[in-house]
Amino acid sequence: MNVLLTGGSACGKSTYAEKLAVQFGGYLYYIAxxxxxxxxxxxxxxxxxxxxxxxxxxxxxxxxxxxxxxLPERGTVLxxxxxxxxxxxxxxxxxxxxxxxxxxxxxxxSLEKQCDNLVVVTNDVGSDGGxxxxxxxxxxxxxxxxxxxxxKRFENVYELICGIPLLIKGELL
Amino acid sequence: xxxxxxxxxxxxxxxxxSLGYSPEAMSDALDDSHPVLIxxxxxxxxxxxNCMQLLPDLLKKEVVVCCEVGSGxxxxxRRDRESRExxxxxxxxxxxxxxxxxxxxxxxxxxxKS
Numbered sequence: 001m002n003v004l005l006t007g008g009s010a011c012g013k014s015t016y017a018e019k020l021a022v023q024f025g026g027y028l029y030y031i032a033x034x035x036x037x038x039x040x041x042x043x044x045x046x047x048x049x050x051x052x053x054x055x056x057x058x059x060x061x062x063x064x065x066x067x068x069x070x071l072p073e074r075g076t077v078l079x080x081x082x083x084x085x086x087x088x089x090x091x092x093x094x095x096x097x098x099x100x101x102x103x104x105x106x107x108x109x110s111l112e113k114q115c116d117n118l119v120v121v122t123n124d125v126g127s128d129g130g131x132x133x134x135x136x137x138x139x140x141x142x143x144x145x146x147x148x149x150x151x152k153r154f155e156n157v158y159e160l161i162c163g164i165p166l167l168i169k170g171e172l173l
Numbered sequence: 174x175x176x177x178x179x180x181x182x183x184x185x186x187x188x189x190x191s192l193g194y195s196p197e198a199m200s201d202a203l204d205d206s207h208p209v210l211i212x213x214x215x216x217x218x219x220x221x222x223n224c225m226q227l228l229p230d231l232l233k234k235e236v237v238v239c240c241e242v243g244s245g246x247x248x249x250x251r252r253d254r255e256s257r258e259x260x261x262x263x264x265x266x267x268x269x270x271x272x273x274x275x276x277x278x279x280x281x282x283x284x285x286k287s
Contacts, residue, residue: 078232124244129245161274
């Protein structure tokens, strides 16, 4: 079973994703793509870590090259989030650069082969009219393309609104 | 309490009028004399750090209207990020307690919770 969760900032995606992953059960992996880059993000990471505490998740920090990741056992994987993974691949030294779309998609395919359930969190970065510099627009377009291609083949797609899942595709689990 | 959300100019206030509330019943100030609070996102933006304190008074309103501000590129300015996050978190808390959550899409009310 796979689920793609989208929505804006602070719409309840993380909380819902964790609930869903726990519901799927089995060995629980949390793959964190957010790199600490100062006090604000460290606070966010700490907040997410606390939210997962005692729920039994094994946290794996993975910022790029997801396709080389090997999971020790099958189970349920929560990948959070594509907005960070995409930015890392595009802009980090050693990231995939212009091959970001295919690398991110290959990484997710590799996870799917190694687990029973996959919950992927992304972000709705294209909904504010754009008008940013070229680099930012490249990022918006790249993440948009990844979202479209994943949503096309994923069984379930939900949009989170004020903490409530809205069914876009598939069924609410 | 009914929570009404949606993008800028998506028809939120027209929808509230269709529920039977006049423009005079709506205010962007959190006082006792208006059953409808509009522009919640501006109230949050005035003091994002303490916005959760607004929750009890907001729950006394018949209708709360808030613009969806969390979509799009994450702002480069920290204050803007915090305001957006605070608005989102407050709306999650409101939606939990609300009898109904309605999202306006191009003027059409979509029931998110009822």
